[in-house]
Amino acid sequence: MNIESVLRSLLVAAFIGLIEWLCRTHVIPPMVLIPPSQMLMHLLSLVSTGQYSQDILFSFGNIVVSAFVAIISGFFIGLAVHSMPRFRAALEPLLASYYAVPTFIFYPVFIVVFGVGHGSIIAIAVLLAIVAMITATLTGLDRIPNVLRKSAAVMRMSRLQTAWRIQLPAALPYLFGGVKLAVAYSFIGVIASEFILSGSGIGYAIAFAYNNFESDNMYALMLLVLISVTLINAALNFFDRRLQARRQR
Amino acid sequence: MTFALKGGAVETLRVAVESRTPHVTLSQVTRSFKKASTREMFAALGPIDLTLNKGEFFSVVGPSGCGKSTLMDVLSGLARPTSGQVMFEGKVISSVPDGVGVVFQEDASFPWLTVRDNIAFGLRRSGVDGPEVERRVAYALGFMGLRDFAGAYPAQLSGGMRQRVCIARTLVMQPRLILMDEPFGALDQQTRLLMGDELLRLWRETNATVLLITHALDEAAMLSDRVGVMSSRPGLFIDLVETGWERDRDSRVVSTPRFGEINARLWDKLRVETMKVMGAQH
Ligand SMILES: Nc1ncnc2c1ncn2[C@@H]1O[C@H](COP(=O)(O)OP(=O)(O)O)[C@@H](O)[C@H]1O
Ligand SMILES: [Mg+2]
DSSP states (O other), X not given: OOHHHHHHHHHHHHHHHHHHHHHHTTSSOTTTOOOHHHHHHHHHHHXXXXXXHHHHHHHHHHHHHHHHHHHHHHHHHHHHHHTOHHHHHHHHHHHHTGGGSOGGGGHHHHHHHHOTTHHHHHHHHHHXXXXXXXXXXXXXXXXXOHHHHHHHHHTTOOHHHIIIIIIHHHHHHXXXXXXXXXXXXXXXXXXXXXXXXXXXXXXXXXXXXXXXXXXHHHHHHHHHHHHHHHHHHHHHHHHHHHHHHHHOO | OOOOOOTTHHHHHHHHHHTOOEEEEXXXXXEEXXXXXXXXXXXXXXXXXXXXXXXXXXXXXXXXXXXXXXXXXXXXXXXXXXXXXXEETTEEOSSOOTTEEEEOSSOOOOTTSOHHHHHHHHHHHTTOOHHHXXXXXXXXXXXXXXXXXXXXOGXXXXXXXXXXXXXXXXXXXXXXXXXXXXXXXXXXXXXXHHHHHHHHHHHHHHOOEEEXXXXXXXXXXXXXXXXXXXXXXXBOEEEEEEOOOOSSOOGGGGGXXXXXXXXXXXXXXXXXXXXXXXXXXX
16 A cells, blocks of 8 residues: 555544544534444444345345446447447537536436336436446547557458457456446436435435434445445456556556 | 669579569559548559569668558558559459558557467467467567567567567468568667568568568668669659569678668669658748
8 A cells, every 4th residue: 555545544534533523522413413433333233134125235236237238338339429420520519518417307207207116217327327438438449549450450350350359458448437437327326316206225215214313324324325335436446457557657 | 673783683683583473463553542631632652563572572661751651551451542453362452361461660569468468369360279379479479589578568568579569460470471561660770680680581481472661771771672762752663673682691781882782772762752851841
């Protein structure tokens, strides 16, 4: 570990310690926030009793499916768009301003179409995540030096072989940036949708706990989301760094 | 095309002439591009008539931007000529035919593969069996001085070493026609001379036809059977110089008077063309 990551860990620890102290001394009243240690203990007991297992599985199922759908279809859409320069030129400004649209306004429409349940949640999460993947794919394909395509032609590789054996690995570091974003957006899309309008999932459980003044449950679940996101992000960053390490001096 | 020869080179040449069979033939080949700004066409190359004989070592020199790389693209089948045709081993080509290997001017190493896997990439695809792949890759690693870097990734190597990886990747396929676009551009002079010797040895052993594009006149003079001098854009061959070297030659020819004569003749033609290019920029 380098000095920066030690400092960063200390910073996070100090912040948690400060909150802990403010809560314990009742500077922050228990009605507002419970001490982080208590959140963690409560989370552990929730996990061991299995009270929210259904909701946790529901949410993570949705997140995995959404991320997967967004990454795979985003890649192939990117590939297709890249091969049509005219269409791409028409489309690109729309893609660039895509994240200016608050996607969640379409949620009621999805509920009408897919009903309350997995369908509309996944739809909104995919909608949120897919464009990041499309954009990353386009950038990745742009960055492939022309000479690699020529090399593939000299080796008499078919279009499919070239895509699979040359273009995909050559663009992979850029694609991975898209993967990280797609996962993050899937998280946001799923948890937020459950929050608004759903009968199950972590987002729903947090909203339910909030409405019923169960701050123990609420904070424990929020902590669960934070920990999951941090771990997944750390794992993705680890792979990303390994991928990049090969390409840098 | 024939050119007057000086002195003792005539004997060797007659032997070479007798064994001449065409390997690649360009007939009235041109290539034009659209100008990015005005969208009108401009001629980058030709019309060119050229025959490379089987087993010949042919070099191309010319001012930068005269169409050397374009010539190589067309000759390899990577690009279609705007007009005219290219024949390889008796057939008109429309894409890269089997038996052609290309070393590009730019770094074409695959950054996601180790040096070893880069070199083995084409071989593994072509269905050569495992032990033979191992053997050829090991040989190429040694040949190119890359043995200690077999497990390294291209990003960890210098530009010259990456270029050697690309040369190795092409040579292990044992192409019958080898096209190389300024392959030694990133190497220092000493390494360049030694690589030239290695290339000559390989050329003799494999009987391949070689087309080498280079900006180094001495390299062209030392390595080639014939040197083609190109004019400034659109590139045309304005001189074809027969060196008259024996097949069994190496970098020591640089100390012969003939080498000096060839060099002088190449520079004489090229000087004028280079000045045209320089003048056009002012
Ligand atoms: N794909 C292309 N599109 C447009 N112009 C090109 C293209 N490739 C080469 N040219 C132009 O053709 C001319 C010859 O280029 P090139 O063959 O690369 O020259 P050289 O290799 O001799 O330096 C140059 O003016 C270059 O700008
Ligand atoms: Mg060039």
